[in-house]
Amino acid sequence: MFCYQCEQTAGCSGCTGKMGVCGKSATAANLQDELTGALIGLARASDGNQPGPSAHKAMIEGLFATVTNVSFSDEAIKQQIEAVRREKEALVPQCGQCGTPCVRNDDYDMELLWTADEDIRSLKSLILFGLRGMAAYAYHALVLGYTDEEVNQFFYKGLFAVGEDWTMEELLPVVMETGKVNLKCMELLDKANTTVYGTPAPTEVTLSVEPGPFIVVSGHDLKDLELLLAQTEGKGINIYTHSEMLPAHAYPELKKNPHLKGNFGTAWQNQQKEFDAIPAPVLFTTNCLMPPKESYKDRVFTTEVVSYPQMVHIDDNKDFTPVIEKALELGGYSQTQRFTGINGGNQVTTGFGHGTILSAADQVVSAVKSGDIGHFFLVGGCDGARPGRNYYTEFVKQAPEDSIILTLACGKYRFNDLDLGTIGGLPRLMDMGQCNDAYGAVKVALALAEAFECGVNDLPLTLVLSWFEQKAVCILLTLLSLGIKNIYLGPTLPAFLSPGVLAYLIDNFNIHKASAPEEDLKAILG
Ligand code: FSO
Ligand code: SF4
Known part of the structure; x- marks a missing residue:
């Protein structure tokens, strides 16, 4: 495996060997490369063709799944590779069946990227990793029903460039365009969030946890939180945000739920310590998931593109019953637990x-x-x-x-x-x-x-x-x-x-x- 896409990469140069610092196995890393190569193949096949909503979805999900701390499951990645190849096949159905295949639409071999000239590899990495991040934002907008054709089209354009033998002068404008289009993508997500959930208003959020069953929700996906709040209403289960879900408290349409009580824990890298003895399940809607420890792995649930081997995954029908049953079984704390932030404060303000x-x-x-x-x-x-x-x-x-x-x-x-x-x-x-x-x-x-x-x-x-x-x-x-x-x-x-x-x-x-x-x-x- 070779991966150097995040800040914690081994030796500040790259994760190699059997496992990355994040816990991603070499098999999963190589499958993620295969998935990326297939996405570049899809981008190549889109040249002169018109990919539609199902191709856009496969593109966005495929890129998002390769973001750090999202997908650790070989099976889930293999299914995504299949989905991407089906989309390519639909775009260029006869490709490869002629007597002299031109290989124009072939999947890309990521080894070519990792062994390229260092400046070319660097610029292509900026494009590829930027597209992965942007795909996460496009995904959250998409689940709320918001999509933008310029943003969608740029995933193909950017990945096409990664697969080409281009010079620095040709790649630099694509690097800058990735940033420009990402502004549009973040604007789209802002519009989706504020239209569906209202304009965030300053809100004080407690770090204490009340007695009784509760569920901790981590990640960035507000739609999952909304659905979980609806499915737990009137069941005597409280909901606490974790990490990047904290700002959800400020949105009027989420805040109105009285069982959205507070925030548990701090940033993602503390989860193995913070979840160790927690009498409640944790739902991961996006990154950052760390390999769960033995002590709490029966309490971790994933959804969307997050996946981990042998964890219960809540699929697209969004039936959170396994999470709800686990919360009722564990029962929560018997008395209010007063937690504090890193500097000893017992509440925070967001919004x-x-x-x-x-x-x-x-x-x-x-x-x-x-x-x-x-x-x-x-x-x-x-x-x-x-x-x-x-x-x-x-x-x-x-x-x-x-x-x-x-x-x-x-x-x-x-x-x-x-x-x-x-x-x-x-x-x-x-x-x-x-x-x-x-x-x-x-x-x-x-x-x-x-x-x-x-x-x-x-x-x-x-x-x-x-x-x-x-x-x-x-x-x-x-x-x-x-x-x-x-x-x-x-x-x-x-x-x-x-x-x-x-x-x-x-x-x-x-x-x-x-x-x-x-x-x-x-x-x-x-
Ligand atoms: Fe943090 Fe993780 Fe929001 Fe990232 S939870 S590290 S930039 O995924 O996405 O800030
Ligand atoms: Fe290493 Fe994981 Fe970061 Fe890749 S994502 S550089 S494997 S720690």
């Missing part, structure tokens, strides 16, 4: 989406003009297990008192239970939501730039991002496609950035590797 922040735009602008607000930081992104990620906690703690901290994604658990006080009636710490809500952060930045009649890069705003997996890659590409410069990225730089491509990003976008909070703050504010 500062672009709708809420922009409704206070006048207040924000006058606080900047009066000097009450000196700087904005967006400290967000994915969390991870590597040491060094307390950089983000320390950065937030050391940020000056006249600064506003916007945050999003699971990296926020490093500091979201801190009380940072207020400036001019505005909380200093505002949780904008999940990773996909980076769309909202872009919207706020563009609105501020307009209010101050300057470019985004001229605002007193710095993006301090933590990356872990491929959704962070597509978000980074979106920010670059908007021309946003001076981003601080950490805790380590992606292994798939070759020295040549990294030099390009530094020269053109002035990307900085996060170093030490005090040094970075000094450089930013000095």
Whole structure:
């Protein structure tokens, strides 16, 4: 196997051997390569043909399944390979049956990518991993009935480029286009979420768990949470969010359910410790699933494209009865359990989406003009297990008192239970939501730039991002496609950035590797 798509990759260079650091087996990794090769074959076959909704679904699901911490099951990946090949066959039914096959629509051999020239491999990796992240967002929009033809078509265009023998000059525009189209995809998901569930509003969420049966829901899929809330209504079962599901509390149509009680646990990498003794089942709707330990593996359920060998998978009919029965069997705690966040706080606040922040735009602008607000930081992104990620906690703690901290994604658990006080009636710490809500952060930045009649890069705003997996890659590409410069990225730089491509990003976008909070703050504010 070879895989170097996430931040925890072995030796900061690539997972090889029998198993990746994430627990993905070599067999699953090789099958994921075969799936990706089949998707490139589908992209090739789409050239001059018109793939329809079923091909788009196979494309989106196939890409999403290869995101880190999503699919560990050989069987599930094999079924997806079959589904992709059926879609290709439907597009080019006679292909390969002529006397002199041209191999134009063949599946791609991923070995060609992993052994390519390092700069070409780097650019193609940016495209491929960006597409994987974007597919996750397209998937969540699709389950809510929202789809966009430009987004769908770009999956084929991007993958086609990965399979071609192109130069750096030919690949670079596709890298930037991946970011541009991902903005459209995140906008689509924002529209889907806010149309179906309403505009998020600031909401305090307890970290305590009440007595009685309960279910913990992890991942990013709001539709699954909605369905589970409906199926548990009146059954005496409480629902708690976990990790990236926390922002669900802020959506009016989800919040109205009285049995949506609070949030359990912190970011994904702590799950093996946090789920160890929990008297309740856990439902994973998306990443980040870690290999369950013996002590709790009978309590983990998966759905959508998440899969793990021998775990109960809730299929597309969405009958959550096995999860509900497990919650009733385990019974929950006998007394209220008071949990805290990483810094000892017992509640967190979420729901500062672009709708809420922009409704206070006048207040924000006058606080900047009066000097009450000196700087904005967006400290967000994915969390991870590597040491060094307390950089983000320390950065937030050391940020000056006249600064506003916007945050999003699971990296926020490093500091979201801190009380940072207020400036001019505005909380200093505002949780904008999940990773996909980076769309909202872009919207706020563009609105501020307009209010101050300057470019985004001229605002007193710095993006301090933590990356872990491929959704962070597509978000980074979106920010670059908007021309946003001076981003601080950490805790380590992606292994798939070759020295040549990294030099390009530094020269053109002035990307900085996060170093030490005090040094970075000094450089930013000095
Ligand atoms: Fe985190 Fe995992 Fe949202 Fe990622 S839970 S690491 S960027 O999947 O998706 O922030
Ligand atoms: Fe390694 Fe990350 Fe790939 Fe897992 S997803 S095999 S940890 S690089």
